[in-house]
Amino acid sequence: MSVTVRAATGEDLAAVEAVARDAWYAAYGGFLEPRTVEAGLAEAYDEAVLSAAVENDDIEFLVAEADDEVVGFASAERTWADEVELHTLYVHPDRWGEGVGSALLSAVEEWAREQSVARIVCGVFAENAVGVGFFEAKGFRRGREREAELAGERHPEYEFEREV
Template structure:
């Protein structure tokens, strides 16, 4: 089943939070303590914050739907004249391997091209083997290692870029 990719609306907030929760525990369960995941979800996926991201003019926020249900989402922002930063990309783990993440990357890449940028950049936790495998499979190239703060803890992260 092919996912329909569309712009997110305020009606999608609850579904985005649910997808984020399922994806975080599935992707980061072996890398982060459950209390760290819970704290990060509470901070990053507060419904008011998600709604603000959806409504923000400068942020592209897309959802993937299958049979009317939101099963994935992505958000991005042009942070430099030549770069779009992919802030989030998550797919419900029950739908991994169905091409939904690739479709979301495709839509963000299209949006980036419309802005005339050279690349899409993102960070992936070094311990997130699922995310690393996905981003490399869709053409992102690994750059330098940095540190990312998650719920007050520092974790190694790789910077990734995709030429557009």
């Protein structure tokens, strides 16, 4: 399977939302209530929110395509002079283990190097075994643990970091 990573466009919004929905239920369904997943999706993947992120020149918003279909996405932003924050990296669960996440992360890393930053950081729910395993396998160092809130629920979240 060949994966192509490219900049997201307004035409990708529905596909991004669909990938997010399936990925969230697969990754978070074991520890988040369904109402929490739905509330989080409604907030983060509202068409207006996604459109604004895609159009924002400060955010690198990428999609991964395989077989002419969007199968993953990632978004990142330079948040400090020496740091890029990876806001999202989701892959359709049917494509987990096929290199889609790695391709997206590589593209974000390339963009981060162009920004002349020292590191990439991201937050991952501690209970998200798939996400934690992915970032650890990619050489990210687990830093402090904090609490993250989503739709009124509080969950432990790991802060991950890796030098660019």
